[in-house]
Amino acid sequence: MHFGDQLAKALAVNGPLCVGLDPHPNRIPPIFGNGLPGIEAFFMAVLTRLEGHCGIIKPQIAFFERYGPDGLRVLARLCAVAKARGLIVLMDAKRGDIGSTASAYAAAFLGPDAWVKCDAITVNPYMGMDTLEPFLNMADDRDKGIIVLVRTSNPGAADFEDLQIQDQPLYQHIAQALAPFACERRGALSGWSSLLAVVGATAPNEARKLRLTLPHSPFLVPGYGAQGASAKDALAASRDGQGVVVNASRGVLFPSGAYEAGSITQWENLFDAGLQKAHDELRAAQNV
Amino acid sequence: MHFGDQLAKALAVNGPLCVGLDPHPNRIPPIFGNGLPGIEAFFMAVLTRLEGHCGIIKPQIAFFERYGPDGLRVLARLCAVAKARGLIVLMDAKRGDIGSTASAYAAAFLGPDAWVKCDAITVNPYMGMDTLEPFLNMADDRDKGIIVLVRTSNPGAADFEDLQIQDQPLYQHIAQALAPFACERRGALSGWSSLLAVVGATAPNEARKLRLTLPHSPFLVPGYGAQGASAKDALAASRDGQGVVVNASRGVLFPSGAYEAGSITQWENLFDAGLQKAHDELRAAQNV
Numbered sequence: 072m073h074f075g076d077q078l079a080k081a082l083a084v085n086g087p088l089c090v091g092l093d094p095h096p097n098r099i100p101p102i103f104g105n106g107l108p109g110i111e112a113f114f115m116a117v118l119t120r121l122e123g124h125c126g127i128i129k130p131q132i133a134f135f136e137r138y139g140p141d142g143l144r145v146l147a148r149l150c151a152v153a154k155a156r157g158l159i160v161l162m163d164a165k166r167g168d169i170g171s172t173a174s175a176y177a178a179a180f181l182g183p184d185a186w187v188k189c190d191a192i193t194v195n196p197y198m199g200m201d202t203l204e205p206f207l208n209m210a211d212d213r214d215k216g217i218i219v220l221v222r223t224s225n226p227g228a229a230d231f232e233d234l235q236i237q238d239q240p241l242y243q244h245i246a247q248a249l250a251p252f253a254c255e256r257r258g259a260l261s262g263w264s265s266l267l268a269v270v271g272a273t274a275p276n277e278a279r280k281l282r283l284t285l286p287h288s289p290f291l292v293p294g295y296g297a298q299g300a301s302a303k304d305a306l307a308a309s310r311d312g313q314g315v316v317v318n319a320s321r322g323v324l325f326p327s328g329a330y331e332a333g334s335i336t337q338w339e340n341l342f343d344a345g346l347q348k349a350h351d352e353l354r355a356a357q358n359v
Numbered sequence: 360m361h362f363g364d365q366l367a368k369a370l371a372v373n374g375p376l377c378v379g380l381d382p383h384p385n386r387i388p389p390i391f392g393n394g395l396p397g398i399e400a401f402f403m404a405v406l407t408r409l410e411g412h413c414g415i416i417k418p419q420i421a422f423f424e425r426y427g428p429d430g431l432r433v434l435a436r437l438c439a440v441a442k443a444r445g446l447i448v449l450m451d452a453k454r455g456d457i458g459s460t461a462s463a464y465a466a467a468f469l470g471p472d473a474w475v476k477c478d479a480i481t482v483n484p485y486m487g488m489d490t491l492e493p494f495l496n497m498a499d500d501r502d503k504g505i506i507v508l509v510r511t512s513n514p515g516a517a518d519f520e521d522l523q524i525q526d527q528p529l530y531q532h533i534a535q536a537l538a539p540f541a542c543e544r545r546g547a548l549s550g551w552s553s554l555l556a557v558v559g560a561t562a563p564n565e566a567r568k569l570r571l572t573l574p575h576s577p578f579l580v581p582g583y584g585a586q587g588a589s590a591k592d593a594l595a596a597s598r599d600g601q602g603v604v605v606n607a608s609r610g611v612l613f614p615s616g617a618y619e620a621g622s623i624t625q626w627e628n629l630f631d632a633g634l635q636k637a638h639d640e641l642r643a644a645q646n647v
Contacts, residue, residue, distance in 0.1 A: 095459065133456060133463040139435065139474025140428035147427065165456055167483060168421060169513040171383065175421040186427025195455060197485040197508060199515020220485060225457040227487020231533060236524050245519060 074190060074216035074265035075258035078289055081126035081159050082313060086354040087306060089127040089161065089291070090117070090346075091320030092149065094134045098325045100332050107138050111145045116335070117324065118152055120342055124350040128153055129161040129291075129318050130189075147187045160189040161218060161291065161316075167195035173202050177209035191216030193269060193291070196245050200252075207252060207266070216265040221246050221281065224271025224294030242277075246284040253288045263314060264288045272300030272317070275307035282308040289314050296322025296349065302356035312357040323349050362478060362504035362553040363546035366577055369414035369447050370601060374642040375594060377415040377449065377579070378405070378634075379608030380437065382422045386613045388620050395426050399433045404623070405612065406440055408630055412638040416441055417449040417579075417606050418477075435475045448477040449506060449579065449604075455483035461490050465497035479504030481557060481579070484533050488540075495540060495554070504553040509534050509569065512559025512582030530565075534572040541576045551602060552576045560588030560605070563595035570596040577602050584610025584637065590644035600645040611637050 072080075094110040103113040121128070130150065135142035150160050166176045179185060180192045194206055196219050206217045222232055222242040232242045246268065253266040264287040270278045272294035281290070295305040296319045309315040326345035332338035360368075382398040391401040409416070418438065423430035438448050454464040467473060468480045482494055484507050494505045510520055510530040520530045534556065541554040552575040558566045560582035569578070583593040584607045597603040614633035620626035 093460070131456075131460055131463075133454070133460045133467070137463045137467045139467070140431040142474075143428040143431060165454070165483075166421070168419075168451075168453055169511070172381070172419055172421045175419075175425045179421070179425045179427070186430075195453075195483050195485055197483055197519060198511050198513060199518035199520065201513055201515030201518075223457070223486050225486060225489055227489030230487035230489075230536060231485060231529065232487065234524050234529065234532060236522050236529075241519065241522065241524075241529065244522060248518060 072214065073258035073260070074210070074214055075256070075263035075289065076260040077159060077190070077214075078127070078216070078316070079258065079261035079263045079313060082316065085124060085126035086350055087309070087315050087317045087357050088125045088350050088353050089129050089316045089318045090121060090125050090323050091163070091318045092117070092128055092130040093320040093324065095321070095325075098321075098330065100330050100338055102332055102335065102338060107141055107145055111148065114149050115152065116338070117342070118149065118156060118158070120339065120346060121158065122156070124346050126157070127159045127161060127316055129163050131320070132162060132164045143186070150188045154188045162187070162189040162192045165193050165195050165220065167198055167202050169198065170201055170205060173205040177205045181206070181209045181213055181215045183213065191218055191267065193218045193220065195220050200248055210265055211256070216267055218267040218269060218291050219245070219249055221249070221268040222270050222274055222277050224273045224298055224300070228271065228274075243281070243284060246281050249288070250285055253285055257287050261313075262287065267291050269293065270308060272305040273298060275300075275304040278308040282310070289316060291316045291318065293318045295319050302352045303359075306353070306356045309357060317353055319349050360502060361546035361548070362498065362502055363544065363551035363577065364548040365447060365478070365502075366415070366504070366604070367546065367549035367551045367601060370604065373412060373414035374638055375597070375603050375605040375645050376413045376638050376641050377417050377604045377606045378409060378413050378611050379451070379606045380405070380416055380418040381608040381612065383609065383613075386609075386618065388618050388626055390620055390623065390626060395429055395433055399436065402437050403440065404626075405630070406437065406444060406446070408627065408634060409446065410444070412634050414445070415447045415449060415604055417451050419608070420450060420452045431475070438476045442476045450475070450477040450480045453481050453483050453508065455486055455490050457486065458489055458493060461493040465493045469494070469497045469501055469503045471501065479506055479555065481506045481508065483508050488536055498553055499544070504555055506555040506557060506579050507533070507537055509537075509556040510558050510562055510565050512561045512586055512588070516559065516562075531569070531572060534569050537576070538573055541573055545575050549601075550575060555579050557581065558596060560593040561586060563588075563592040566596040570598070577604055579604045579606065581606045583607050590640045591647075594641070594644045597645060605641055607637050
């Protein structure tokens with residue numbers, strides 16, 4: 072199935088919540104063990120809790136790459152389990168390079184013999200449209216998606232992304248360059264594109280304007296929860312409740328008190344309650 | 360020793376040539392074997408040939424990441440051998456992300472328990488200065504360097520990097536934002552900074568202008584050879600022959616006829632001749 076349609080289905084069934092797999096060391100509850108084995112046990116447990124609340128995960132590869140080849144093995148095993156559970160996996164890798172190198176990255180993550188199972192990858196557009204093409208081509212061939220950084224949620228986004236060029240910020244120029252590529256890649260069932268954009272929840276007005284430029288692109292929205300944005304802000308660019316994937320990482324992964332959990336059951340109760348809250352809050356905002 | 364001083368020393372001793380380790384599959388001479396073992400054997404052979412001609416290598420991580428955890432293990436072994444041979448290793452990874460994630464990447468590549476030995480890493484500035492700070496801090500603590508994409512050598516660089524903002528291209532605004540950080544990081548011996556910039560050889564006029572904005576930053580210059588730029592263009596921004604690292608990948612790695620080499624000795628002769636030519640050409644342009 073076309074990636075835009077897959078994503079639209081997941082959003083309709085489970086709501087906009089995407090859980091980010093960001094294994095901040097020092098925050099994994101000790102009950103799961105230490106180091107990389109602890110990270111693996113923790114996320115294996117997380118993956119068993121998502122059903123009915125979240126159909127999409129976003130592993131942050133940096134925290135696995137931190138551990139080198141062993142970390143990537145853990146990431147590959149987690150993604151395999153996630154796929155077996157029917158989850159959509161958005162790999163947050165923010166790769167970007169010239170043509171032949173971009174082709175290697177595209178093959179690594181989206182190709183037929185990729186070492187890790189995922190459905191889409193985040194990419195950085197700074198170097199130009201020719202650096203995105205190998206990802207787009209591979210995604211097209213394989214019913215995968217690509218997710219382009221447009222307007223991010225960090226304070227530094229103001230430094231370059233917001234620079235005004237002919238009365239429009241840089242990120243709007245990037246969105247305009249992406250628009251025809253997104254339009255060409257609409258799913259037959261949903262009308263949503265397999266070319267997504269990262270649009271931070273900390274900039275809801277910008278998100279509404281970007282929706283006009285990119286009417287067919289689902290937005291991947293970071294910044295909800297721990298970074299301070301509300302569910303309403305996160306869903307600013309949704310259309311009939313569709314077209315927005317809201318990522319929550321720390322806010323869902325590490326609820327208050329869970330670090331000190333004395334048993335797996337106690338941890339499960341705390342995790343489930345936090346997950347339910349994020350799910351319900353976003354579902355409610357989705358259906359406004 | 361401060362990274363800027365280490366680099367200046369390598370450039371003075373061996374000239375501006377940096378050999379890029381880009382294992383394009385299908386171009387590794389069959390005499391070295393197939394697949395990942397062939398890639399490892401090929402680059403281990405390359406590393407034995409560089410002495411006296413090149414003091415700096417630039418592995419392109421994408422081509423190793425293509426093979427997942429096993430590929431990263433090969434990369435780590437190659438970098439360990441390169442360091443044991445006294446080479447400076449510039450990891451071409453073009454990473455970039457928000458603060459806590461950037462810290463994980465910085466630890467992965469430049470930290471005290473990094474899984475791979477390297478001296479500097481390329482980073483993408485699109486998301487803003489706060490995404491570069493974790494890399495700068497780690498580099499400062501550990502006598503390492505960071506190399507920021509400014510003006511790249513691909514045709515698509517015109518799409519966004521060259522957009523005019525108040526009569527200056529975007530990449531000049533980025534260079535200006537980097538300038539004070541580069542100035543603070545000058546080596547005591549050479550005056551060259553540990554904050555480098557990627558400035559493509561396909562844009563020599565732009566490189567000369569960027570030299571005025573970033574007088575202390577060594578430039579890492581891709582595009583020489585296979586991408587069409589001459590030695591003179593590649594060294595456009597050098598100062599007294601210093602401050603420019605010229606990368607050659609395909610042009611040096613895969614000389615004409617080497618793919619068909621029937622013996623290691625035959626391959627060595629072809630490789631050595633091509634390496635000598637690139638070295639001499641750049642040395643001559645350096646000393647003009």
